Amino acid sequence: MKNKLLKIISAFLFFAVTPNSYAALYLHTQILGISGPTLENIKNRLTIKQKTEFATITPQSIQGFYKTAPKEIELALQPFGYFHAQITSQLTSENNQWYATYKIKLGQPVQITSLDIKIDGQGANDPIFKNFLATSSLHVGMPLQTEQYEDTKKSFLDLALSNGYLQANIEQNVLKINPLNNTSTIILHFNTGHHYKIGNVNFTTDAFSKDFLDRFLPFQKSNFYTAQKIQELQNNLTNSNFFSQVSIIPQTNTPQNDTIPIEVLLTPRKKVQYDLGLGYGTDTGVRGLAGIGVRHLTKTGQSFNTLIKYSQTQRDLEIHYLIPGKNPVTDRYDLSAAAEVQNQSYGNSQAFKISAGYITSIFQDWQQTLRLSLQQERYNYVDKPKQNSFFLIPSYNLLHIETDNPVKPTRGHRINITIQGSADSTISDMTFLQTQIDLKYLHPLSSVNSIVLRGTVGYTAINNILSLPLSLQYFTGGAQTVRGYNYNKFGPGRHLLIGSAELRQKIISDWYAIGFFDAGNAGSSFFNIGLKRGVGLGMIWLSPVGTISLSYAKALDSPGNPGMIQFSMGPEF
Template sequence: MRTSATTTLLITLLLPVAAGAQVLGAVRVTGIEGEALDNVRKSLSLLRLDDAGRAALEEPRLAYLLRRVPDEVSTALQPYGFYAAGADIAVERKGGTANVTITVKPGEPVRVDALALHLEGEALRDESIRASLATFPLHTGALLDHAAYERGKLAIQRALLARGYFDAEMERHAVEVTRTRNAARIDLAWNSGIRYHFGETQIEGSHIRRSLLEKTVPYRQGEPYEQDSLLQLHQRLTELDYFGYIDVRPDTEQAQGDEVPIAVSVAPGKRSVYTAGLSMGTDSGAGAQFGLERRWVNDRGHKFAAHLDWAQRRKSLGAEYRIPAFAWAEGWYAFGANRREEESTVMTTRITELVASRSGRWRGWNLAVAAHARLEDFEIGDRQARRSGTAQVGETRLIYPAASAQRIIADHPMYPSRGFSLRGEFKVGASALGSDVSFGQFLFDAKLIRSLGQDNRFLFRGQLGRTFTDQLQALPPSLRFFAGGDRSIRGYRYQHVGPRLDDVPTGGKNLLIGSAEYERMFTPTWGAAAFVDAGNAFNEINEGASVGAGLGLRWRSPVGMVRVDIAKGFDDNAGFELHINIGPDL
């Protein structure tokens, strides 16, 4: 960096003569604020004294440190464009204590008078690199900010490397400051050299077949180098969940001609993962969960998982075998079997199911198609009716295809301040497929989170479902719509909102639910919420809506948000309900 002209620093010392040691008291710095103030305070020798030095400061040493203040202030402010800074210093003595006030006078700032960004080599024709030059943070007339200058240089250098200009060199980088005019000239020049292309991808350390891992490579040999492609490759290898260590980088030392080989180093992760945990839900009761995952069964990358969920009013046991798939979207073929039992105050269901599915990710969406073979037997009625044998009893065999799509966008996986989720599911069954009931059904679910400031969030939720069938009574409860509960309309018991027979909810063809919630965090982990939920499960559109409202306690625990809500339904027969729920917001 070259500078010209000189700067006069104005110093006023109000320093009465005193003998002996002085205790350095308060040191105040005024006249500036923000990052500039922080940098000045870090630069002052007066403020770098330890406690012993402050307590036994001899008069000559104090005078010397005060004489250094103007130069230290000037040096500290230059990175922010102030090259003509001055400082007034006042010392006030009370007894043996010296209190110092430093009034900073930044002066006129230096502004960019001329900016020249030069580029030579193949990158001159690269629109992406030219766009990086166009976004350089300083421009003619801007305040000379050295931090922004360095960020701009680094951004261009990174852009060159990200596009494969590994031989790029900075030929000139000069900032000339003329203090008499408070003006700066910036001159930067790069020679990019050639742009490299992808060479051979070399994979080392893998226990999975190379032919499978090659399908995760998003580029072809000979294509122009893009760092984003390597990030995508790293992400794909991570999502396969085979490896405990993954490193993907261009091996520039082995480059031949204009091709650079890509070195992929991996190491196996832990093969078997065991999980155990406790669960608690108002609807399901207390329970325990156990799981086993075999992250690879063989060198073809197959996976196996099994789970057991045993709660007071919900039990499930299942197993799934997965095979990686890459045909139309990266995902999995899966084959599963499960047994589920669920009991509530209005029904008991027992489901045995086989599922074959194909899942994949496409443009941010998680997509899946599946074939279900399900046998469900059920009893609809309260506990007394089930004990007396007067409950509605049925057994239904269903064979049906289903399709689903889901997308989640959030700025934090556990506690987002902004985000949304969308989910849609469609099922269709017919006697021609072997089902006892012909039906079609869709269900849409949407959630939205927005923040106001750091501690306030608004959460909105909506559900819309519709079933097309003339055999509703034969349709099992798991495919009917019910409302009420901690994830539905709070203020009502689980599955207690909807069409009734002998005052017992039987489920409906349609579902419409909306919810609005305001949350305020009083500490980083504790907060409260107020909410209103409304909706219904219904057969006819004129059946009205049930509304519930309440207050809740929020705890941001290490495993997710814990919600304890007390709500009151507005219907005549509704009382206060306690709802407890644990899990992510989206």
């Protein structure tokens, strides 16, 4: 019974004109019995035919189209191997509405019965061409589709050119079709020609030295040319923050001996960058920043930047001198100095630090930072006398961020691990070891809903936690940690534990309503840390400068206290 049922797919082609001697005439064309690419090809051919033939629609032109359309349908089916299709048709009209119906029975397609594909030349044993043959869409016994045949020829030439075979060609190209017995023969003999290597790379800028620019090359000049290597070079230069425009032109039309010269057109970014910002957060109050950066002080890419941040509770000054490493895309040395002044409800401090760090990439998309810092700090806790501290602190940081969009992400995660410490056997005043792990996970639940999970675990090994200066202590509470409580309300403590779950519901565009539950504390033990809980609702905006959040949170472990409106902004990851 199924075989007698025709799958009906209708394609209506609509045309109307109003000549002087006729009322408006309409022609509807209906194709029955087929679907997919074959139907689309028929529709395209008939549409083109109607547009070229119907300058004026008349009963005579409609009948002429109706009689010649079967030939167009036959031609449209042949690229798919159907040479024996049976087409029955019917033309009716009613009240200036004309209906042309074509019912198609495809019949048996022409099959590939003989196939001879081979590759000669210098690249005959190249793995890329062996894989090309192994994954070819042409096989004996499959229906002949001329589009696949043409794609195979084009794919070979594209593959050869993108891998340095500039003179690749098709030596023999034969397609024989015998419609009477539904057979076909394909002969394709390819020749790769000579395999070219990467030649001289010429950078068109004098802002940087040639030796420095050569460090961006992801290849040796003796390597064979591939388009992938050129794309890697493009990415290295574009992602380096040194250039505003990068254009790479392989000279494939004018090779030199056995090599392809590479022309790299570079436009350096403006040498000096200025940063100004003004904002507000319930944790910090009114805040602002000002900075200046010199992107390239020297022809070897060394740079300098300084940043001043000011708020009602904290003032910071940072100065960084950056020296590119062996791979300037991923490696750099950071010589820095920083000063920090805190005026918090739990105490005050003035800290000064100088450090030397090395930043590089490991594994895949992981960044590690090795740093050695000298830190001097004068501080006091509330109702405690001022103290002085001096530390030599080695530290290690491992950071991994993966997201679909760095500014407005819809999914992603972040892993941030830090280990630091000091020993009184050196020039430090005391011994301590501190570890902290920060995790964040953003995942869409549907096209309009998502969930954000956040967690932090920290531990400080030290004899007396109050002997550790403020800048190294664990605190929690506030719009970025446990909402519903004041900034850094809980602490100090040698153990830190924070968890958060947030549901987001898209309202419109980049605006979301949120509901959240936070819990955390800084205490003397993980086992009886006494988590402080907060719950609330709010709204966020994924703005061009980061995530802006406005929330109303209720502290569940502070009975009698009213809810709190909190505001924050910053990058999602």
